[in-house]
Amino acid sequence: GGGGTFDPANPPPRYSNCHSGHCHRDDGALVDYEDIQAELDGGGGGPTVVSVITFPGEPLDLVAGTRRELACEECDVPEGGLDKVSVTLTRLTLRGAVRDSRAVSRLEGEVPFTLELPLAADTQEALGGSLDIPADRAHPPRVSLAFTFEPTAALLDGIDWAALARTEDSIDLAVEANQAARNALLEHLAEVELEAEVTRTGD
Numbered sequence: 001g002g003g004g005t006f007d008p009a010n011p012p013p014r015y016s017n018c019h020s021g022h023c024h025r026d027d028g029a030l031v032d033y034e035d036i037q038a039e040l041d042g043g044g045g046g047p048t049v050v051s052v053i054t055f056p057g058e059p060l061d062l063v064a065g066t067r068r069e070l071a072c073e074e075c076d077v078p079e080g081g082l083d084k085v086s087v088t089l090t091r092l093t094l095r096g097a098v099r100d101s102r103a104v105s106r107l108e109g110e111v112p113f114t115l116e117l118p119l120a121a122d123t124q125e126a127l128g129g130s131l132d133i134p135a136d137r138a139h140p141p142r143v144s145l146a147f148t149f150e151p152t153a154a155l156l157d158g159i160d161w162a163a164l165a166r167t168e169d170s171i172d173l174a175v176e177a178n179q180a181a182r183n184a185l186l187e188h189l190a191e192v193e194l195e196a197e198v199t200r201t202g203d
Contacts, residue, residue, distance in 0.1 A: 006037040020190050022086075022126050030088055030126040082133040085147070085194060089125045092117045094173070094185075098161050106162035113161075115173040115182065125186055129194030140200040148195040155188045 008018035015023040015036060022030045094115040100107040119125060133143055165177035173182045 004040055006033060006040055008033065012036065012040065020125060020187070030086055032084075032086075032128070035084075081135055082131045085129045085131055085145075085196060087127045087147075087194065089127065090119055092119065092125075092186075092189075098156065098171075100162070111161065111166075111171060112169070113171040113173060115185070117174055117182070125190050127190070127192065127194055129196055131196055131198070133198060140202045142201045144199040144201070146197040146199075148197070149192065150195065151189065151192045155185060155192070157188060158184050 006012070008023070011018050011023050014026045015031065016026075017024045018033070022032050023036060025031050092115060095112070097110045097112045098107065099105075099110045127149065129147065131145075159181045161171065161181075164171050164173075164181055165175055166172075167175070172178070173185065
């Protein structure tokens with residue numbers, strides 16, 4: 001039978017710190033609200049979230065692209081399928097520049113901005129994307145995935161850059177005075193989906 005309605009303010013056992021559409025599970029996984037609800041509806045028969053590999057302390061450039069050879073001992077997936085990917089951010093580094101192209105500009109020329117933000121365990125953000133990878137005898141067993149992360153100018157929507165605190169001639173989004181803008185940017189970032197290119201081969 002069903003296990004009730006999921007409430008982010010009062011998550012079920014093993015889950016805590018629910019925000020930005022996901023909760024932290026006691027094994028370190030970030031699980032989406034809908035997956036927790038599916039687990040409650042099915043009495044534990046919902047999707048299984050598995051951390052296959054991590055890159056501790058190793059920066060990955062999600063925009064320019066980074067290639068890594070993955071080696072894992074338990075990568076075999078039982079018959080079923082993969083329909084979702086989630087990447088947890090433990091540190092965020094952003095560099096860019098903004099300008100106001102309106103007739104009456106509120107910014108003088110192009111203004112650089114930076115964000116160096118280590119994310120604590122209780123504030124880590126997750127990037128997600130959809131997959132369609134059946135795991136059965138009808139498809140080649142080996143899977144290669146190429147993920148693309150392409151944020152657009154919408155990442156900066158709703159931020160009043162002219163009102164932000166500056167450090168010399170640039171804007172540092174990590175300073176306390178710019179917290180509201182930083183939070184808005186992180187919310188927009190979480191809305192950008194990872195795009196996956198799937199290649200399958202035989203043994």
